[in-house]
Amino acid sequence: xxxxxxxxxxxxxxxxxxxxxxxxxxxxxxxxxxxxxxxxxxxxxxxxxxxxxxxxxxxxxxxxxxxxxxxxxxxxxxxxxxxxxxxxxxxxxxxxxxxxxxxxxxxxxxxxxxxxxxxxxxxxxxxxxxxxxxxxxxxxxxxxxxxxxxxxxxxxxxxxxxxxxxxxxxxxxxxxxxxxxxxxxxxxxxxxxxxxxxxxxxxxxxxxxxxxxxxxxxxxxxxxxxxxxxxxxxxxxxxxxxxxxxxxxxxxxxxxxxxxxxxxxxxxxxxx
Amino acid sequence: xxxxxxxxxxxxxxxxxxxxxxxxxxxxxxxxxxxxxxxxxxxxxxxxxxxxxxxxxxxxxxxxxxxxxxxxxxxxxxxxxxxxxxxxxxxxxxxxxxxxxxxxxxxxxxxxxxxxxxxxxxxxxxxxxxxxxxxxxxxxxxxxxxxxxxxxxxxxxxxxxxxxxxxxxxxxxxxxxxxxxxxxxxxxxxxxxxxxxxxxxxxxxxxxxxxxxxxxxxxxxxxxxxxxxxxxxxxxxxxxxxxxxxxxxxxxxxxxxxxxxxxxxxxxxxxx
Numbered sequence: 088x089x090x091x092x093x094x095x096x097x098x099x100x101x102x103x104x105x106x107x108x109x110x111x112x113x114x115x116x117x118x119x120x121x122x123x124x125x126x127x128x129x130x131x132x133x134x135x136x137x138x139x140x141x142x143x144x145x146x147x148x149x150x151x152x153x154x155x156x157x158x159x160x161x162x163x164x165x166x167x168x169x170x171x172x173x174x175x176x177x178x179x180x181x182x183x184x185x186x187x188x189x190x191x192x193x194x195x196x197x198x199x200x201x202x203x204x205x206x207x208x209x210x211x212x213x214x215x216x217x218x219x220x221x222x223x224x225x226x227x228x229x230x231x232x233x234x235x236x237x238x239x240x241x242x243x244x245x246x247x248x249x250x251x252x253x254x255x256x257x258x259x260x261x262x263x264x265x266x267x268x269x270x271x272x273x274x275x276x277x278x279x280x281x282x283x284x285x286x287x288x289x290x291x292x293x294x295x296x297x298x299x300x301x302x303x304x305x306x307x308x309x310x311x312x313x314x315x316x317x318x319x320x321x322x323x324x325x326x327x328x329x330x331x332x333x334x335x336x337x338x339x340x341x342x343x344x345x346x347x348x349x350x351x352x353x354x355x356x357x358x359x
Numbered sequence: 360x361x362x363x364x365x366x367x368x369x370x371x372x373x374x375x376x377x378x379x380x381x382x383x384x385x386x387x388x389x390x391x392x393x394x395x396x397x398x399x400x401x402x403x404x405x406x407x408x409x410x411x412x413x414x415x416x417x418x419x420x421x422x423x424x425x426x427x428x429x430x431x432x433x434x435x436x437x438x439x440x441x442x443x444x445x446x447x448x449x450x451x452x453x454x455x456x457x458x459x460x461x462x463x464x465x466x467x468x469x470x471x472x473x474x475x476x477x478x479x480x481x482x483x484x485x486x487x488x489x490x491x492x493x494x495x496x497x498x499x500x501x502x503x504x505x506x507x508x509x510x511x512x513x514x515x516x517x518x519x520x521x522x523x524x525x526x527x528x529x530x531x532x533x534x535x536x537x538x539x540x541x542x543x544x545x546x547x548x549x550x551x552x553x554x555x556x557x558x559x560x561x562x563x564x565x566x567x568x569x570x571x572x573x574x575x576x577x578x579x580x581x582x583x584x585x586x587x588x589x590x591x592x593x594x595x596x597x598x599x600x601x602x603x604x605x606x607x608x609x610x611x612x613x614x615x616x617x618x619x620x621x622x623x624x625x626x627x628x629x630x631x
Binding site: 265266267269270273274277285286287288289290291294314316359 | 537538539541542545546549557558559560561562563566586588631
């Protein structure tokens with residue numbers, strides 16, 4: 088196991104997977120967005136909870152697979168998830184974390200070694216980066232990527248199925264497409280149920296409680312042209328919003344856009 | 360081969376497939392719509408052309424697979440298509456035909472024995488009845504079926520790829536759905552490329568040259584509610600419109616809604 092000293096500049100090793108190189112870079116201090124990092128590899132949302140809440144949260148994910156698709160999970164107290172990466176350590180291998188206390192972010196450290204406890208369980212949930220790669224590979228333009236802004240996200244009136252303290256509305260991300268592209272996008276993302284899958288809505292934002300498409304609740308607004316349709320996918324911000332709303336005494340997540348880079352390949356998530 | 364005398368009332372024979380029973384009923388004089396007849400079996404659009412035009416038309420279908428998906432084709436001069444049905448005779452086994460001369464319907468007979476020639480080639484093209492069955496099996500409501508009217512169809516500004524004398528705009532059929540149903544309908548019909556497959560458009564009728572959704576060019580209008588999206592599929596009326604526009608000296612087709620019932624099963628058309 089190569090442990091790079093913190094703060095050292097990261098040097099690429101051609102013998103390592105790009106995903107592992109990215110994790111080692113994080114371990115060495117990289118603290119920037121993982122958008123575009125290790126293209127082709129699956130990135131994940133992180134949620135770390137004490138064991139006594141983990142089973143409720145696990146059930147919440149089970150009941151809400153579109154916003155909360157689990158792609159990996161640790162044993163209690165174990166910072167490793169071997170199914171997602173050789174040598175992966177969830178305490179150090181993300182660029183930046185959020186530490187939550189009573190529903191508030193109290194710290195955004197670049198590692199969580201100081202917060203680690205032997206009762207913690209880690210969940211890794213699929214992320215839209217994977218299906219965006221599939222959409223772009225098919226030639227579909229992604230507006231927020233073209234504009235180099237964050238994807239617009241909205242709280243909806245679609246209630247998640249509750250479990251214990253975990254409850255709240257589904258958050259969705261929006262990408263505008265011309266109608267024929269929207270149909271193609273439904274087909275492509277249907278192949279990837281473990282990274283949010285098919286859209287949950289298209290065309291009528293008001294129907295799902297979005298009052299103004301130009302005012303997202305998270306991320307940045309992008310224009311929807313007159314000949315386009317706004318297409319909405321369940322979003323990995325949902326579990327983070329739910330964790331916040333539950334006002335848990337203690338939880339940890341990734342910082343938005345600064346994800347866990349795994350050794351899984353996006354193409355291997357396709358179910359057909 | 361059982362030949363029923365024309366005009367005799369049809370009696371069901373439990374030893375025959377429902378599809379074959381339907382063809383024998385047509386042969387015996389049944390001349391009503393095949394909607395709802397022999398549920399589960401594939402129905403097809405019919406186009407019969409002289410051999411010298413058949414290769415151009417065949418290429419037209421090849422170039423425009425969404426409106427013109429070929430599910431069967433005869434040898435020159437042969438009224439049988441064994442791949443579509445035991446004992447199938449395209450001259451007698453549809454309820455009603457159209458005989459076209461110079462782009463005009465000159466006759467609508469219940470058989471075409473008197474018009475048959477040994478240079479004729481028959482094409483059978485997939486029909487939306489098959490995918491509508493799949494949609495209803497998944498619980499999606501079909502507005503025009505609920506209202507017992509014909510599906511609304513529209514000429515679009517989407518040009519078909521031309522071949523010889525065959526050219527013209529794509530005709531589409533429209534079914535309104537709530538957004539989540541529209542997404543499901545894209546998924547379901549994508550499994551059935553041989554019966555028009557996924558929609559070609561949704562949401563913006565004007566974008567494809569439809570001035571007024573309440574005024575279809577063929578079929579009957581149905582309402583689209585404020586929380587619904589109009590979803591458009593390539594339509595088997597396209598080849599009939601193209602055959603008419605080509606002003607061929609001679610051609611024959613089925614009469615709209617009075618289709619060829621084949622021994623293929625709708626479920627067997629699913630590609631996944």
